[in-house]
Amino acid sequence: MPLYGAVSWSLTLSQIYIIYGAIIAMIPDIDGPLTHLLCLKHHTHHRTWSHSVLGSFFLVPLLSFAFYSYLFPVLTFTHAMVITTVCFYSHLITDWITAYGICLFWVPWKAPTFYSLGAITIFDSVTLILWYTASIISWYHWMSATRLLLAFTALVSMWLALKRVWLFLAFRHSLSLTKGPLPNRWLQPSSFKPDTFALFYYDGSVKLKAEFRVSKVQRTESEPLGNLLRLAFLDKELGYKRVAPREALERFSEKNRVYAKWMRKHTVPSLVLVAAHAIWFVLAFKAIV
Numbered sequence: 001m002p003l004y005g006a007v008s009w010s011l012t013l014s015q016i017y018i019i020y021g022a023i024i025a026m027i028p029d030i031d032g033p034l035t036h037l038l039c040l041k042h043h044t045h046h047r048t049w050s051h052s053v054l055g056s057f058f059l060v061p062l063l064s065f066a067f068y069s070y071l072f073p074v075l076t077f078t079h080a081m082v083i084t085t086v087c088f089y090s091h092l093i094t095d096w097i098t099a100y101g102i103c104l105f106w107v108p109w110k111a112p113t114f115y116s117l118g119a120i121t122i123f124d125s126v127t128l129i130l131w132y133t134a135s136i137i138s139w140y141h142w143m144s145a146t147r148l149l150l151a152f153t154a155l156v157s158m159w160l161a162l163k164r165v166w167l168f169l170a171f172r173h174s175l176s177l178t179k180g181p182l183p184n185r186w187l188q189p190s191s192f193k194p195d196t197f198a199l200f201y202y203d204g205s206v207k208l209k210a211e212f213r214v215s216k217v218q219r220t221e222s223e224p225l226g227n228l229l230r231l232a233f234l235d236k237e238l239g240y241k242r243v244a245p246r247e248a249l250e251r252f253s254e255k256n257r258v259y260a261k262w263m264r265k266h267t268v269p270s271l272v273l274v275a276a277h278a279i280w281f282v283l284a285f286k287a288i289v
């Protein structure tokens with residue numbers, strides 16, 4: 001019986017759900033190792049087929065069937081499909097929030113178009129702090145799970161909405177900085193400093209046009225927050241397709257040395273937060289063992 005494996009590992013049903021959910025939420029990034037294995041250009045194929053609606057039509061039923069077969073007769077196929085779809089698309093939403101974007105409507109016969117909210121790059125110090133605080137609250141049971149989930153979702157959503165407003169303000173400021181059209185221009189949010197953006201452009205190699213703190217940018221008149229939110233989310237000028245050209249993101253390339261250096265400078269400090277949380281987790285785990 002397929003359930004035998006879970007029983008022999010003494011796993012409860014909820015533990016199986018959590019492990020399965022975590023694995024499925026990582027599945028779209030299977031394109032990473034595959035590009036290396038098949039010697040394909042990673043920057044061209046990453047976040048394309050495996051991060052698309054079309055890809056999900058193949059992957060989700062396949063994975064759901066595997067999960068359903070493993071837990072039969074505990075789980076119905078519909079239940080397995082629902083869990084798999086939610087976990088799979090949670091990955092796509094998270095990747096869409098980042099500046100790298102996803103090719104949601106990928107089809108093999110068309111040049112890929114990447115969509116992005118553009119609010120964060122890899123790490124985001126404020127989101128990390130919110131996540132780590134939530135994990136500590138959950139670990140010590142300081143709040144009910146439902147309340148914690150609601151509070152965390154509300155705070156992260158508000159923070160991301162504010163980051164999108166800042167991206168819009170950065171975009172508007174960048175128009176005054178460039179004084180004319182630049183080829184393949186995009187804004188990169190700092191992973192560590194929440195209000196810092198870099199304006200890059202690509203004309204065969206990546207150039208850093210400017211780095212600025214959006215909180216320090218001069219604004220002529222004070223605008224109502226409602227108006228800024230509308231412009232940030234709905235105005236066509238700052239479209240969701242404003243992502244870096246893929247050839248500019250080729251790994252270990254001489255063409256984007258400036259970009260890689262800036263990314264390292266703004267990403268490495270966030271690792272201190274990650275390390276601090278890892279140390280806390282080990283200590284907290286040791287305390288109960």
Ligand SMILES: [Zn+2]
Pocket residue numbers: 028029047051091095
């Ligand atoms: Zn991904």
